[in-house]
Amino acid sequence: MLRTHAILISPNFIQHKKRYEEADGKSNKFISSPYLTWEIAEEKAPFEGNDDIMDITEKVRNKKYREPFSENSEMPPKFIQLVEEAVHDDPYERPKITKMFEVLRDCVKDNLNKHSQHSQDLSSSSSKPSTPKFIPKRAFSIDQDSSYSLPTNLPDFESFNYMTLTEAAKQHKLFKGGKPVGDTRTAYKCFEAYANLGEKNRANRNQIIAKYYKAYYISKGLAPTNPPDKDKVVAELFKEVADDEANEFPEAKVRYGDCLYYGKGVGQNFSEALK
Numbered sequence: 001m002l003r004t005h006a007i008l009i010s011p012n013f014i015q016h017k018k019r020y021e022e023a024d025g026k027s028n029k030f031i032s033s034p035y036l037t038w039e040i041a042e043e044k045a046p047f048e049g050n051d052d053i054m055d056i057t058e059k060v061r062n063k064k065y066r067e068p069f070s071e072n073s074e075m076p077p078k079f080i081q082l083v084e085e086a087v088h089d090d091p092y093e094r095p096k097i098t099k100m101f102e103v104l105r106d107c108v109k110d111n112l113n114k115h116s117q118h119s120q121d122l123s124s125s126s127s128k129p130s131t132p133k134f135i136p137k138r139a140f141s142i143d144q145d146s147s148y149s150l151p152t153n154l155p156d157f158e159s160f161n162y163m164t165l166t167e168a169a170k171q172h173k174l175f176k177g178g179k180p181v182g183d184t185r186t187a188y189k190c191f192e193a194y195a196n197l198g199e200k201n202r203a204n205r206n207q208i209i210a211k212y213y214k215a216y217y218i219s220k221g222l223a224p225t226n227p228p229d230k231d232k233v234v235a236e237l238f239k240e241v242a243d244d245e246a247n248e249f250p251e252a253k254v255r256y257g258d259c260l261y262y263g264k265g266v267g268q269n270f271s272e273a274l275k
Helices: 002-008 011-015 017-042 053-061 077-086 097-125 184-195 205-219 230-243 251-262
Strands: none
Touching: 017 077, 077 097, 184 205, 205 230, 205 251, 230 251
């Protein structure tokens, strides 16, 4: 357990806690992902056979050693390069999570195209006439089915310091000595980024969460700046969340009901408001 942990945490954390907090916090969250994939590709754990945690720490921290891919690795060169960049000693040299998604998506596409071409070559090389075989239609492709494809419109995670939606949702509730201490400005950037993803009327769970809190922040004066027609924006967001089948935020119905009752951002309608 300690052996694996030594390679999965950021080298900066091992080397200097203060620098980790100041410079490396944003990238430490992603350094484990490439090495977990390395484990799957190589079918072994990092530093296998070495149980000396001090020796491993010395190699990682001072000698800048990183476990390499084997010479006969079948992993794409662009993926190998991604892993090497992602575990760079300098956190500022590591790729953004958006680039990681792009490289992984390209690797999947290249692999699908490679297998497709290989199948076509085998089919055309056969000299014997034969009865055409039935080829079942694929249920999806990486380009056609959005449920399985990697997203292409990822938010700029760095703009909100890689804050997760779960962390963002807590910020307005953080108080110390009766005073708010949460980073609501960064939280709002997180909500806004996720709320703007995807197509209209096809919001996923993360978007619903983001839209609810975006509306909440605007209505409570927690947003850094108010959008034009803020009451209309708030009403539309609360309505979309209220209409969501998952009903994760039942309070959104009450808040949209208030908009209807007082005619804020939407036409006043007492009968609809009281439903």
